[in-house]
Amino acid sequence: MGLQSVSVPHFSWDVEPVWEEIEMQVKRSILKATAAILVSVGAFAQTPAPAPKAAPRLVLWVTTNAWPDGGEIPMTNAARGENKSPAFEFHWNLGTNPATAPDSLQSYAVIFHDVENSSNKTTNDTLHWSAFNIPGTAKGLPEGLGSGDLPDGTRNGPGIASRGGKPGAYFGPGAGPGPIHHYVFEFYALDTKLDLPATTTREDMLKAMDGHVVGKAAWFGRFHTPSPQ
Numbered sequence: 001m002g003l004q005s006v007s008v009p010h011f012s013w014d015v016e017p018v019w020e021e022i023e024m025q026v027k028r029s030i031l032k033a034t035a036a037i038l039v040s041v042g043a044f045a046q047t048p049a050p051a052p053k054a055a056p057r058l059v060l061w062v063t064t065n066a067w068p069d070g071g072e073i074p075m076t077n078a079a080r081g082e083n084k085s086p087a088f089e090f091h092w093n094l095g096t097n098p099a100t101a102p103d104s105l106q107s108y109a110v111i112f113h114d115v116e117n118s119s120n121k122t123t124n125d126t127l128h129w130s131a132f133n134i135p136g137t138a139k140g141l142p143e144g145l146g147s148g149d150l151p152d153g154t155r156n157g158p159g160i161a162s163r164g165g166k167p168g169a170y171f172g173p174g175a176g177p178g179p180i181h182h183y184v185f186e187f188y189a190l191d192t193k194l195d196l197p198a199t200t201t202r203e204d205m206l207k208a209m210d211g212h213v214v215g216k217a218a219w220f221g222r223f224h225t226p227s228p229q
Contacts (some may be wrong), residue, residue, distance in 0.1 A: 056095030058102050060189050060215030062140075064088045073183065073221040078172045079160075080225050085129070085170035088185070088219070089140035101136065102214050104191040108134035109209060110141070111188075111202065112159070114173065116181040127202050128183070129159035129170045132194045145170055148198070155198055157205060168198050173223035180224045189215030 066086035067073055075081030090108070092099045109132035117126035134141070134154045147169030149155050156168030175181035192212045196204060 058099060058215065059093045060187065060217045061091050061093065062088050062185075062187055062217045062219055063091065064219060066143075067221055070220045071222065072180075073173050073223040078223060078225075079174035081172070083170065083172045084144040085141065085172075087141060087143040088187075090138065090187070090189075092215070101189070102191075104214055105136040105189055107132065107136050107153075107190050107193045108138060109188045109190060109194070109205065110134070111186045111205070112170075112183065113186075114175070114181050114183050116175070116179075127159055128172070129161065130157035130168070130202060130205060131155065132157055132196070132205060136189075153193075155196075157196070157198055158201055162198070165199075173221070175224040177225050177227040180222045183221045183223060185219045185221075187217045187219075188213055 064086050066077055076084055077086045090101075092101050110130060111127070112129040114126040114128060118124070119126055131145070131154055135152050138152070145154070145156075147156055147161070148167035156162070156170075159168055160171040161167070161169040173181065173183055188209055190209055190212045191214050194205065194208045196208055
């Protein structure tokens with residue numbers, strides 16, 4: 001039996017179009033990735049840098065053991081009681097840390113007023129007491145501050161006690177029975193002393209202090225005379 005020849009079919013493989021398609025897909029992927037990177041870089045470049053943190057500053061604050069801030073003022077410090085000025089302590093902080101007073105500090109001033117009252121149908125409230133030229137070296141105010149000009153240079157200024165030409169002196173809360181009145185002690189630390197007479201006005205005090213305040217603090221209190229039983 002003789003060998004027979006077998007016919008093998010011939011296949012033609014044209015790979016060039018396939019590689020061209022793959023190459024195009026790779027190029028498109030690279031272009032997309034490049035575009036995404038450029039967008040990200042552009043967005044990052046346009047993001048503003050975070051603002052630098054503000055440096056802590058010296059802050060004045062005050063305390064008293066006479067009553068808690070915003071609490072009821074006792075009769076000891078009321079005009080209808082013993083009429084003694086409360087003791088206050090001065091403190092300074094740099095941020096959250098205790099600190100010493102600024103080198104520029106020359107004096108303190110205090111203004112005590114009843115924010116509930118209106119005087120003579122005006123927007124002015126009732127000024128009870130003020131004092132200025134308290135030495136910058138003072139660590140606070142003692143209880144029962146004296147009247148007039150004091151040996152350390154403190155000068156009692158305008159207020160209820162000084163009406164009629166009398167020496168200035170502390171004059172405590174005096175609201176009668178009824179709605180509670182709110183009072184505030186405002187303390188100013190100044191880089192100067194005030195060249196003002198004891199007979200000055202609150203308005204002139206504030207004008208003289210303007211531009212010289214290196215610290216300010218406040219302490220609040222409430223008062224009305226108890227109703228008769």
